[in-house]
Amino acid sequence: MGVCMEVLIVDWAHLRSVPVEQRVRMVEEAAFGPDGAYDYDPPEGWTWPDPAEARWWARYEFVSTMTSYKAHFWAGERWEELRPFVGPPLRAALDQFGAPLFWGDHNYTLPPPPEPPFSPAIVSRPTDWLPRTATMLWLEPEDVTALHRFWVRAEPELASLRAPFELHVVEPIGWIKDFASFSRLVTEWGDVVSRAAERGWGIIGLKC
Template sequence: MGVCMEVLIVDWSWLRPQPADRRGELVEVAAFGPEDAYDYDLPEGWTWPEGAEDRWWARYEFRSTMTSYKAHFWAGERWDKLRDFVDPPLREALDQFGAPLFWGEHHHELLPPDQPPFSAAVVSHPDDWHREAGVMLWLRPEDVEVLRRFWAQAEPHLSSLRDPFERHLPELTGWIADFDSFARLVTEWGDVVSRAAEREWAVIGLRC
């Protein structure tokens, strides 16, 4: 399956004062369960902890991905090919929204000369997590709020991408093989960002 990623939203104001080692342990248990857990195969979608002491996190399992990072990578590949056929306001909003989530730096920093220039407003900084092993994505609450604003601009117009997607990206294979799978993953990221932003929480993705 390759690289997998588990995504959490976390209350950074509560988590930040914890000692670094303890903070890493808390997040790993939230994402993967305790070491002695017999079965931690959680359902797709949101998992919210039941205990009052654990109400600093929530876990999101992306649908139809089996936790694989490949779906996110291929969504970025599809957007890279699609963006030339999208009207500038929507293109800008999705460029900015997707840059740290599924359209990585290896895309937007290497655009061909004939494509519009792009500079990301929000960039993931996993090293800001004090170099904890296995962190793939780290967005502080202030960055999450910026992404939420871009998502609010893009979401109402997402369906307008169906025609250019089907016209210019025919006969696709892989994890993101049609417009519906692309739109679903982007919308799921919109839900993650929106839920985190409304709580002023951070977003973290852990390698699994």
């Protein structure tokens, strides 16, 4: 469970234009900095490249997670406990929106959706895109667009989850112990997805 991840939003068209053998270096330097220069205590929130550099990426550091994926795992556990007490429309939207955010790949039984469900590519990667990288998350622009639609549905009702959370999540343990921490992580993911979607970009998560 001691997995760390750096999250990037990336200009897919720019990355696609670069020869395959150069992409690994570009993405890893964007996530971790030049060799030997990576700061293991990066600032929380958004980091954008220097104005003099090509602005084809941005890095997001989730608040109070120390880059650890443990918070994501525990948020997934909280959602497992909470989702039976959430109305079907909001539950379906958060099932889809949260799939890449929470640890593991949950296979919920969902009612027939009005559109094809989002299926995150969490495990397998096209090796010709980023060979030899420890990629944990791989969302192409069309995936991000689909996720953003689910976030637009879920965001206005997110606060309504406070009451069922406090009533039904009785003894929360781990990194996500209250509704505030759960809501913050989900909202941060909404910001990542929204900023990538508005640019037509993709999202990549690299194991650190």
